[in-house]
Amino acid sequence: MKGTQSLERALDILFALGDDGETQTIAEIAQRISIPESSVYRLIQTLERNGLVERKGQGQIGLGLRILELAKSLNSQFRNRLKSSAAPLMEQLSEETKETVVLFVRTGTNVICVKSVAGQHLVRFVVEDGKTFPIQNGASGKAILAFETSKIINQVIHTIETDLVDDFLEELQVIREKGFSETSSEVDPGIIGIAAPIFDQANHVIASVTVAGPGDRIKDEKLSAIVPHVIKTAKRISSSLSFSTTLS
Known part of the structure; x- marks a missing residue:
């Protein structure tokens, strides 16, 4: 050959x-x-x-182990580029909403926080970089999972009680149709999250951006007003990643 x-x-x-x-x-x-x-x-x-x-x-x-080493290096480079591209747009989203903004990526069947921007209120949602939780819990994970491959979705389904699977799959379908996920008290009591997926140049989901804050403040009209800002930010991050890939 x-x-x-x-x-x-x-x-x-x-x-x-x-x-x-x-x-x-x-x-x-x-x-x-x-x-x-x-x-x-x-x-x-x-x-x-x-x-x-x-x-x-x-x-x-x-x-072999060398592949794992290369994968770790590539993953680190990817996260650094993602955070660099997302940072100014997350700052702007936090300024627009006055709430905490969080960037999550998938790791196995969990999601992990890789960057957050604190909200401007005295009482606000706080999350540490490195925090992980199951991908099926909360807006951040569901916004990613809804656009994942059937292989990943099936892996997650096996961890869910059988009688809840149909409702869960229907919820993912709704997220795909709306383009965002919204949950209340699924991970942290009293906290509402609104998240939208971030895609790479090949249109594969790679992350999500979330606005999160106390439910007694993010409700009704304010919640509805936040949604388009979250979706817009996710799309702008996706576009910035595609642009930086073209230049590199």
Whole structure:
């Protein structure tokens, strides 16, 4: 195989191993990416020497530790770029609403706060960077989950009581139709959250931006007034990420 073709095939192997997150045999990989087993074997040897794949026993091949190191580095770079792009727009949203603004990303079946801007009221919602909670609880997580792949949604559904699944799926559908999520007291008692999804250049959901504050202050007319600001901010962050990707 030529150099470029070999690289493409090697990437196909890594993607095949990464898609399911499970080990596979050389025969299974060859069938999946439609190339001869002999070619897969040679490429596996090269990937193994570089720590990108590992032999797991009984003929099984899995992703190597080097891939995990690269993934961690890429994730760190992504979060830094996301926070840099979102920061001024979050500040503006907090100025417009006078409430706390929070940026969340998904990690597994949880969401984690990566940045927050404190509200201007004496009594306000406070969240620390690094705080995590289940993705199915609260506006921030639901705004992400509603636009996730069926694989991720199914993983979350398995953690929900069976008799609640239909209502939960219907709620996600409503979020997709409206373009935002709104919850009350799901994570913190007395706190209302309004969140909208943030997308990358390929239109994959990558984060959410949330306005959160006491329910006795964010209600009725004020809540309705906040929604368009949240949606607008999410779209502007998405656009800024696409623009910075084009320039880089």
